[in-house]
Amino acid sequence: MTTFLIRRLLHSIFVVLAITLVIFVLVRLTGDPVSIMFQAGEPTKEAIAELRKNLGLDEPVYVQFLLYLKDMFTGNLGTSFRTGESVIGMMQEKMGATLLLAFGGMFVALLIAIPVGIISAVRRGSVADFFGRIFSLLGISFPNFWLGIMLIIIFAVKLRWFPASGYQGLEYLVLPSVALGLILSGILARLVRSSMLEVLNQQYINTARSKGIKEWIVVIKHGLRNALIPTVTFIGLQFGTLLGGTVIIEQVFSWPGIGRMLIDAISQRDFPVIQGSVIILSFLMIFVNLLVDISYGFIDPRIRQGGGKSE
């Protein structure tokens, strides 16, 4: 288990460094940040040189990268071109809202996917299974932002049940979570169904049934518990999609999270903020994947004993 953990950790650090490098290089390709900062007026040559020196832009690029890394590990992602606020501070303010939305979406997805998946698997070939299948396929065919717009038109504009935008209380969480979660529930339901089918064919399920245990206990306790392993992996892998989804959904619902901050920063070409948000969101995703890998060990002891072979 320890070797496995260390390997996984080193691997994550490598990915983190690689992603930082990619973003760093890409942002440098946009040209000189200084010329962007002096959008208004004609700065003197001295003023430009001074600013370059202050920003550390007179150093060679690799030195700049190392300095950026050093800053990053001490919790400094630079300051916004526009407001002068520290990027980390801005993040801390918005992170909670984004995570809340992501978990809200995940909650909705699981709430729908687990029952749909179980029923489809247990009643294989039935009408319920048929609708389950259409539901899953439709789920992955919706653009989530469009679903968000439709929810706003129906439940906020026409019926006035829920507020359409912003965040001032839990009722504001409902529509964006549904928009985010419904899409994911399509894929998840399918996954729960197929892993349940696999598990329900196992010998130990027959054994449990032959012992006279109630059917729903067999399905939930013996079936679902084992079927959840692939589901947990998948949730981990989908967390990135979910975070990606929040970027767009936050925009639709004017949700005060990192995604919306990112889109605003793009329209203002506020590069430190763009760079910072993308880096933080990517880290978050890598971290979740790491957690998922570790959690396998707890759910399935075979992996823990298998050491580092799980890759």
Add this chain to the structure above:
Amino acid sequence: MTTAAVTNNQTNPPVKRRGKWNKMGRRFVRNPWAMTGMFLLLIALLSALFAPVLAPTTPDKADLRARLTAPSWMDDTGKSEHILGTDQVGRDLLSRIIYGARVSLLVGVVSVLISMVIGVILGLIAGFYGRWVDDLLMRLADVQLAFPFILFAIIVMTVFGAGLWKLILVLGISNWVGFARLVRGQVMSVKEMEYVQAAKAIGATNLRIIRKHVLPNVLSSIIVLATLNVAVNILLEASLTFIGLGVDPSIPTWGGMLADGRNYLETAWWVATFPGIAIMLTVFGINLLGDWLRDELDPNLRV
């Protein structure tokens, strides 16, 4: 099962192969799902190809007097001539949706072709050379997978600016991992097979091994993966265009129309509703087809 059939075809005369495709065709016609998928995709395809003939007007013809007109079937005064209504500058929504099919399909198909070419080449390289080349490419794949695509696209499109071909390229270069893994796996497994060793011993070149033993075996998986990726990329294109980082607004696109409609949810719900339905039906059609293809060609890929 399928793999065995494909390998058999290598040695048998083409008669048998035709039999296989014929059977598949018959199963296709009898499958209501596959037919529905094909029907939906055909609508999109015909719209894209014959847009100038099918569309009631040109997509850019603005009519400021007819701004945000309701769909004609909703309009009691009988004045509206627009079946699906108009947008904020009075452009006919139906015409724009018909023209919009062009961008969606173009982006979906071309970007996947790019990913496929990159993926197959990198997969072959990783599989054949092994060692550090393989390590390097697979680490690269890990980084690619760990980097949420939408964020990567946002950064790249911000840096280089919105544009149709830029978007296609970004989608194309960031989606190769699936293809590369398929091909790499196949190379790794056939490389050690005795018949491949034998082929090598009698002087078969790598190119011949790739042509005869690697590609035929992964072809069906590649087709399935490509089909499903087209659907995903159409959705991504729409999302990016929606936030203003995809195709530039001068071209009619479904994502761009949704972005326009977002500002009129209270007064003109149709502007943001119909382009979304177009996206959904097209993507649903492709997914139905992809799903059927997967069941037919590659049961192992089933989720």
